[in-house]
Amino acid sequence: MVNTQTTPHGRLKQSPFLPDMAEIVRKERLNPTETLYVLRLTDGAELGHAPGQFVEVSVFGVGEAPFSISSSPTRGGEFELCIRRVGDVTTAMERLGIGAKLGVRGPLGRGFPLDVMRGNDVLIIAGGLGIVPLRSLIGTVIDERADFAEVTILYGCKSPAEMLFKDEIAAWEAREDIDFRVTTDIADPSWKGNVGPVTTLFRRLTVNPKTTVPVMVGPPVMFKHVVKQVLAVGIPEDRIILSLERRMKCGIGECGHCQINGVYVCQDGPVFTYAELKRLEEAML
Amino acid sequence: MKFLAQDKLQAFLGHLAGESRVVAPVKGDDGVVLFRPWSPGTEVELDVLLPKQSAKEFVLRQSETYLRYGYAMEGEAAAQVDDSHEAKVVLDDPAERKAAQDTAVTAHAALVVEPVNDAPAQVIFGLRPCDARGFVQMDNVFGGYGGFYFDPYYNAKREATTLVAVTCRDPRSTCFCTSVQGGPASTEGADVLFTQVEGGFAVEALTDKGETLLASAEFVDAAQAQVLYAETVKETAEARVDAAFDLEGIQEHLRANIEDPGWHDLAMRCISCGTCTYVCPNCYCFNITDEMVEGRGERIRTWDNCFNPSYTLETSGHNPRDTKSNRFRNRFSHKFWYYPEKYDSLLCSGCGRCITHCPTRIDIREVLSVMGSERTAVPATTGEEA
16 A cells, blocks of 8 residues: 655654644534634644645643544645534634634644545545545545546435535536535435435446545445445455544554554554455454 | 672662662552652662562653643733634533633633653662563654654653663562563663672673663672672572463464454453553553643643543544453453564563452463463354365
């Protein structure tokens, strides 16, 4: 597997526990629990991330937590995090206004293997909040569209109300050069689209197993079913790309929380091939 | 080899204490022997083989502040606070509401962040070879081997530390260093090795740091008889540590037995207290938390414990290691399979503290004898097909 981890910038390498400072440039409430934060490093530097990487965000006095970066590095200076209010740090973040300072360590971890995807068909499969890190990849694929062959995006949510980035989704849907399909587990009266798990979308696709790189982010139950489907059409194990969620503290391969067998998800991942994960007990749980 | 007379030990430690902190096994008023900062006149306790805790604490602190921060309020800061948010409305509890307001206010004040990394020069005197090896094994993680990061806090203390080990004359029944590639006179990780002989210690420097220590005037050249005596002490001690389990093929066996119901049976009486991880000279996992009092805060890292269900619990509620037997399996597999696979080193030096201190008498030697060897009870479904 090609390692797409970017070289940590000097300061992080020197003092990997010391956060850089960032400020909130903009906040946008996407639905009752998710908010999009647009951040900028206060020293004016670019974050320099790759799609699929994450940052550790500090709210000083409350704590630090890992979040995947949701914006594409092709979009320049600012970067975006889409965060569900669920724990201490995320609840504290919601109370912060524009201009508030946060600590940021990163970018951390190994991102999506863009070099494997270039020249090939890209099949992006997002379940629920899995769309958040995949949006970074989608942005890159759109901005460098000519580098990729067929691009298909499948997005499954629990309900239409939980769907994120609705305006952007409309734009993806409108594009001729992307096949975008969305489904919801439970419909509401306004919903005219597909109903059912994301596997129902896959079933209707025709994919070329020789040229397709499936990239999926979602809950473990989605991995279980979708991996089975992509294997069944003959896509090799080392070309199936997944990103794992784990509890992370240090983010730099020390503290132990995200470890699966000999692998640290924070540094060896969070993006892996299925071939890598298959040998790891507990990886797909 | 040098010789230090028993009655010169205090003078030697006194010299060291003039230049750096000295840490040694000392019996407290409660009768408990622990590694404690030593001061002249304090008796060093070498008769009790192992202090209750390893010396890990002096390099990987049980609790360590690495950031201090504070807020200085500026002008209209409070006015900028975002109160458009409906999240505030749900806070019925007055204390919680106050906390929310504090967070919001402080976020707009000027934030001053100050890194902390205290690493005074220190000599740890009187640790046993297993405890010295513990540091070598942790060095892999914190030294950035495996392509990761160099830990500034661990390494600053590690570099400022000189380890003076003492050969175990009288190993305990729970010692199993010889089963994990060590021994009662192992020199791995130590800068100096002391061996108790008649009237004092036979002393050998093992590193440059160690050489420096032995330049002290209290040392004389060891007589041939003392050198021979020290060798006998080492050999006798070595012979007294029982073989506990077979390392040969242990990784493969642990891998093959990963789904074996034996894990469940062995984990039954574990109460997930984590004592084994805290007393272990090799367990290095830590947590990171923020603590704040009246506008001044600290970021702290603290020893953690992989037996705690919340150790792997994600905020979403997903827990990839959600059963006790899987957590139990993780600790032993980490030490004898996952870690060795990654760093080509065990993560256990055989001190046996986990055996001595386990409230339910779980014995790592038994666990590894059972799960680290070929299991005879093969499930019927694996059949004869192959």
